[in-house]
Amino acid sequence: MRTMLKTGLLTALFLATAAAAQEPPPVEVDIVGGGVKSAITIAVPAMPGSAMGRDIAQVIASDLRSTGLFTPIGPGGIGTYPQEQAAAPVFGEWRSAGASALVSGYVDQRADGRVTLACYLHDVTAGRALGNQGFTVAASDWRRAAHKCADLVYSRLSGQGAFLDTRVVYVAESGPKTNRLKRIAIMDSDGSNHRYLTAGKAVVTMPRFSPRGDRLVYTGILARKPRVFVLDIATGQERLLVPGGAITFAPRFSPDGRRIVFSWANNGNTDIYVVDANGGIPQRLTTAPGADTSPSYSPDGRNIVFESDRSGAQQLYVMGADGSGQRRISFGGGRYASPVWSPRGDLIAFTRIAGSFNIGVMNASGGGVRILTNGWQDEGPSWAPNGQFVMFNRIARGGGSSLYAVPIDGGAARRMPTPQDGSDPSWSPLQS
């Protein structure tokens, strides 16, 4: 901390980030709850210029706290400042308040009814500006402007990509286990703006976003058959991916959004197929006897990771996008399931089954397994668009199901706010 004060906040943070980015250990390591970082104390006072300035600061503070990297001060308990000080704060006052960094700014209510949020980040310790940006949104979308301001702060101070201005789709659950009501719901990644996308007639599972975040694929059990549906979020229009009664499930979009890869079960054998996202004849990618499922593309679209029990138990395999060169990448204790390729391409998140069910990550080339969680049954990982967090489904023994997010380089899993039980989360791409 003494070093931080001398060299300035940003330098100290870059050092911390560089240390965290070192190669993971070659052996299997359990880092549950480990890797605790010292959080940065950041002042987030109410923004002048509008009555919504306090709410905006509240959202920014809440976003920053959720990353695990910050201890926000304010907006409650601290005062605001004159608008002209947004770009030129009185650093001494914020140092006295105990802050190392400051988010300042102001809200401009424009004549066209929209609002502009001017967002400034300052290194209080070194007494200098670190960046600023303006975000103009419809007045009703003021939370999005706050998320974008928080993203500016997070990415400037962590060196990582933005991920706070995102949404989450998941399956909202209610009712008894033997007759569960399941509906697809969508919300901002902080839990606000929650709404349901399906009404509950079909048993719905595993919704996943398209790369642009405008469509979903999911598996719905309707007319007694599990089948893949494509849903347009804005219009609610849906269609069956593969017409007829074929049992299809576990769909995901390709990174360019043009194809959908999925599983097809027939005559006791489940294989992976790919089809144009607009329809057409599915192409078969795997033929091995056994359950080949949970396909997920690499971000460059060239490879697909999937799980198969062709060796006798669930393990992870990688193949070319045309099905060529299938090779196993998971070894070691336990079974491995539901792999998802990181948006950065370097890691694969998975569910490991070894007594309990845990979420872990490994190198896409194999090895470097790190187990991140320790629930009774944690499954179904989904990456944040910056590749730094994984959201998953935690089921308590004999109890409810909820959504959690865990940082991949250490730290506790954080429960996501949902109005009722939730499962099968999918994190959206960063909104534009």
Place this chain on the structure above:
Amino acid sequence: MRKSLILGAAVIALAASGCARRTPPPADIPPPIDQVGPGGETVAPGDVELTELPAQQADMIARAGSDTVYFGTDEYQLDQSARATLAAQAQWLLANPNVRASIEGHADERGTREYNLALGERRANAARDFLASQGVPAHRLLVTSWGKERPVAPGSNEEAWAQNRRSVTVLVR
């Protein structure tokens, strides 16, 4: 739309007949159509709504002993008890040729969601194959999987899981 309905029904019939065994999907499947209302409130085009038959179901259970067979953890082989139950179900089905059966595989909660859908299909398929081997025409037997979505026993213990690893013969029209 009329054409798509007919084609869709043909695809279902093909799948039900079992003649698409381990081959790529038929080449004549129609292009998808925008159809379903928000939230899957209607069935997909070409779907035949399957109606359960409670009176016949009760009669089959009374005469065959059970409509359900059970499986070991992560297994889909039929044991002797399961084969005896299915043989009795087959006798009932042969004596009642005007109903069809949806063979519905289920898994316990201690598996991942995707894998359990595949496992449920394996279990239903094993039961279907046995019923067909007893002379029940394949076109009367539909196969589906509920994965872990519809347990009968709500507990989180071995006793409940053993009840949930099952294939149920659901009579439908």
